[in-house]
Amino acid sequence: MKYLNTRAEEVVSFKEATLNGLGAKGGLYVPESIPQLPASFYEEIENLNDVEIATTALWPFVEGSLTREELQTIVSETLSFPTPVKHIYDDVHVLELFHGPTMAFKDVGARFMSRCLSRFVEKGSETTVLVATSGDTGSAVAHGFANVEGIKVKILFPKGKVSPFQEYQMTSLGGNIQALEVDGTFDDCQALVKQAFSYSNLNEQVQLSSANSINVARFLPQMTYYFLAFKQLKKMLSGKKLIVSVPSGNFGNITAGLIAKRMGLPIDQFVAANNSNNTFYEYLDTGNYTPKKSVATYSNAMDVGAPSNFERIEFLYDKNLDSVKSDILGFTLTDEQTLDEIKHVYNLHEYVLDPHGAVGHAGLKAHLRKNEVGLFLETAHPKKFESVVKQALPSYPIHDVNLQGCKKISMKNSYAEFVNHILTP
Ligand SMILES: *Cc1c(COP(=O)(O)O)cnc(C)c1O
Numbered sequence: 001m002k003y004l005n006t007r008a009e010e011v012v013s014f015k016e017a018t019l020n021g022l023g024a025k026g027g028l029y030v031p032e033s034i035p036q037l038p039a040s041f042y043e044e045i046e047n048l049n050d051v052e053i054a055t056t057a058l059w060p061f062v063e064g065s066l067t068r069e070e071l072q073t074i075v076s077e078t079l080s081f082p083t084p085v086k087h088i089y090d091d092v093h094v095l096e097l098f099h100g101p102t103m104a105f106k107d108v109g110a111r112f113m114s115r116c117l118s119r120f121v122e123k124g125s126e127t128t129v130l131v132a133t134s135g136d137t138g139s140a141v142a143h144g145f146a147n148v149e150g151i152k153v154k155i156l157f158p159k160g161k162v163s164p165f166q167e168y169q170m171t172s173l174g175g176n177i178q179a180l181e182v183d184g185t186f187d188d189c190q191a192l193v194k195q196a197f198s199y200s201n202l203n204e205q206v207q208l209s210s211a212n213s214i215n216v217a218r219f220l221p222q223m224t225y226y227f228l229a230f231k232q233l234k235k236m237l238s239g240k241k242l243i244v245s246v247p248s249g250n251f252g253n254i255t256a257g258l259i260a261k262r263m264g265l266p267i268d269q270f271v272a273a274n275n276s277n278n279t280f281y282e283y284l285d286t287g288n289y290t291p292k293k294s295v296a297t298y299s300n301a302m303d304v305g306a307p308s309n310f311e312r313i314e315f316l317y318d319k320n321l322d323s324v325k326s327d328i329l330g331f332t333l334t335d336e337q338t339l340d341e342i343k344h345v346y347n348l349h350e351y352v353l354d355p356h357g358a359v360g361h362a363g364l365k366a367h368l369r370k371n372e373v374g375l376f377l378e379t380a381h382p383k384k385f386e387s388v389v390k391q392a393l394p395s396y397p398i399h400d401v402n403l404q405g406c407k408k409i410s411m412k413n414s415y416a417e418f419v420n421h422i423l424t425p
Contacts, residue, residue, distance in 0.1 A: 001061050003029040003216065006311045015065035015120050018113070018217040021210045022197075028308070029216050030315050034262040035060045042264060045231045050083075051076045053231060054224040057263065061220055066119065074115040075224075078108055083225060085232040085375065089349050091240075092364065093375045094357070095229045102139040102169050103381035104301070105225070105253065110144025112221035113211060114151065121150040127207045128422060129153045130196055132189035135162040136301040136380070139169035141211045142177045153177045153211075154422060156189035159410070164401035165384060171406035180421055184413035192418045206422060213252030214308050222256035226265055229375055237266075237373055245271035245331070245364035245376040247356040249302030251280065251309035253377070258316060258327060268372070271329045273363030275299045278332035280307060285330060287321050298335045298388045299355040301380070331363035338362075342392035352396070354382040354389065 003017045004010070007027030012020065017029040041056060048056075054075045055068070062071055081099040088094055100107030121127045129151055131141050138155040145153045155170050159181045162170075171179045182189050193210065196202055213219045226244065233242065244267050246254040254272055261267050274281050275297040283289040291306030317324045333341070341358040345351050353361055357378035368374040382389045383399065390396045411417045 001063055002032045004032050006030060006315050013065050014062045014216065018065075018116050018215060019120055019209065021215050028214055028311050028315075030312050031061055031259070034259055036264045039264070042230075042266065045227070046234055048231075050079050050224075050228055050231075053227050054079060054221075057223055057227050057260070058221065061216075062116075066116070070119065074112060077115060078112045078221060079224070081107070083228050085229050088345075088351050091368065091373050092361075093233060093236075093373070094351070094361075094378050095225060095375055096378050097225060098354075098378060098381035098384070100140075101143040102136075103384050104136050104140060105222070105377070105379040106136060106140035107144060108224070109213070109218040109221050109252075110140040110211065113215060113217040114145040114148045116217045117209060118148045118150050121207070125150070125207065127151050127209045129209045129211050130156070130193045130422070131211050132156045132186065132193045133162075133170075134158070134186040134300060134303070135166040136384075137212060138162075138179075139166050142170050142173055142179070145211070146173045146177055147175055151176060152425075154180060156180045156182050156192060156418075158186050158189055159183050161186065163384075163387070164403065165386075165399070167408075168401050168403055168406060171403070171408045174407055178421070179408040180418070181408045181410045182413055183410070188413045192413070192415060195415050196418065196422065202419060202422065212308075213250050219252040219256055219309070220259070222253050223260045225253075225377065226257045226260040226267060230265055230267070233373060233375065241268035241372045242266060243269050243271065243364070243368060243372050243374050245273050245360045245367070245374070247299065247302060247360040247363075247377060247379050248272045248274060248280070249277070249304040249307065251307040251313065253379070254328070255309045255312050255316075258313065261327065262316070269327060269329055269367075271331050271360075271363040271367050273359045273376075274330075274332045275302050275338070275359055276332065276334055277303050277305050278330075279305055280310065281330040281332040283310075284321075284325055284328065297355075298338050298385070299359050301356060302359070329363075329367050331359075331366055333359045333362050339388075339392040342389060346393055352382045352389065352393065354378065354380045354385045356380050356385075357382075
């Protein structure tokens with residue numbers, strides 16, 4: 001598979017796209033074409049194991065850069081935790097994506113990418129992965145890249161702005177994972193990382209890479225969720241249409257789903273469920289895409305005012321709003337409604353939602369029609385956002401987090417200091 005760049009004339013392999021992260025002129029890499037899988041694959045999917053399904057789905061996208069055996073090994077290391085579909089009520093089902101090491105769905109993409117990157121880095125050399133995080137990405141990347149040969153990770157997180165649980169996940173591993181606590185905001189952390197990439201002199205001294213969902217090796221493996229969900233739901237469908245609601249921030253997860261649909265996976269429509277950061281919702285509504293500054297909400301992993309994967313969606317749909325709208329329905333939910341949603345679903349169905357899943361569930365409920373089967377993705381374990389859940393459900397237990405023995409380095413919001421940390425082994 002070759003990858004094109006959304007902004008420039010550039011054609012690269014999967015390996016080059018993974019190593020580069022971002023394309024020339026800041027463009028995103030997109031697959032040059034999307035292959036259909038044979039009808040027999042969907043007819044027999046319930047007889048295949050998860051690793052076979054994911055390997056078949058991902059193979060066309062990595063061919064030329066990995067062997068099929070390598071892909072299969074990577075996939076089996078990536079999918080070493082369950083992704084069960086559970087029935088909640090009527091035609092509403094949930095796909096729980098929180099059974100990985102950091103209890104949020106980014107574990108799959110982070111693991112897959114770390115294994116690819118480690119194979120692509122030349123023997124004997126080393127790549128330093130820089131990642132700025134508001135919480136969830138950092139923990140998934142820390143665990144996904146821990147002890148992976150040839151890779152060092154520097155995670156920048158804003159002091160006092162991540163939950164104790166997230167801090168524990170980023171600072172407890174040590175080894176090749178270094179957590180830098182910046183006296184500043186998430187935007188400051190992100191600015192430091194961007195500066196490191198644009199400062200070419202630094203790139204000559206160390207090989208730098210990034211691990212957010214702009215990287216093809218992090219967003220594409222998320223395709224597998226949709227195939228695995230279909231496998232589990234297939235016998236329930238019997239002629240009914242499947243509609244899937246995805247709590248969305250940077251839109252990496254839903255974009256992977258849209259690609260799966262193009263490959264022939266029978267999902268009728270997606271709901272892009274947003275919190276108050278609803279730039280995409282307004283785009284569907286008005287046809288105008290107007291990025292905004294992000295606002296803080298309870299579902300903070302979706303606090304994105306300018307979703308980076310929007311560019312990939314535009315590319316996939318040839319900038320045709322009507323075709324986008326035929327596949328994606330919009331939805332937006334406030335914080336207050338999010339708490340209500342957690343309360344309601346627990347009282348009626350005894351299922352505890354996290355704030356992100358609550359947005360996803362509400363989006364599904366708003367759009368699900370008779371004779372459709374509904375699925376929403378639960379992207380984090382409620383425990384990960386327990387202080388929000390407790391506001392909705394006062395009896396929800398709060399866990400003590402013991403940060404003793406955890407290692408982090410405190411630093412000022414200073415580029416010079418950051419460079420020192422990058423250059424010290
Ligand atoms: C990252 C994240 C999201 C948003 O996913 P995107 O791919 O950025 O749209 C939703 N929920 C949780 C818990 C996340 O960590």
